[in-house]
Amino acid sequence: MNSEERNKKQLYWASPQMYNLVKGEDVMRRQNVANKFSVTKEGVEYEFEAVKEGGYVVTVPLYVSCATQGDTFEEALSNIEDALFECLSAARDLNLPIPGKLEHVLRQTVKS
DSSP states (O other): OOHHHHHHHHHHHHOSSOEEEOTTSSOEEEOOOTTEEEEEETTEEEEEEEOTTSSEEEEOTTSTTOEEEESSHHHHHHHHHHHHHHHHHHHHHTTOOOOGGGHHHHHSOOOO
């Protein structure tokens, strides 16, 4: 595998979206993948992606720097709720902007 092919492969796995490398061309096209789905809970949208190793990677579209994973759907959902609360708490402490649609997350009580 030459360095160009290795770079394409790394980009494929590092990308936040699933992409399909088109054989023989230097382009990428977005692939509609059935293993991705969104869940909205308490007004917050979460994007889940089943990974081939098992489990899920989950992100928050309104706060793209927040991501986590879990071995099961329930674990991934719990992890992302905790991660989002912590990310937003840190942003508030650092006087960073918080999307208005996520401000209510900071008013929720911490899980025990």
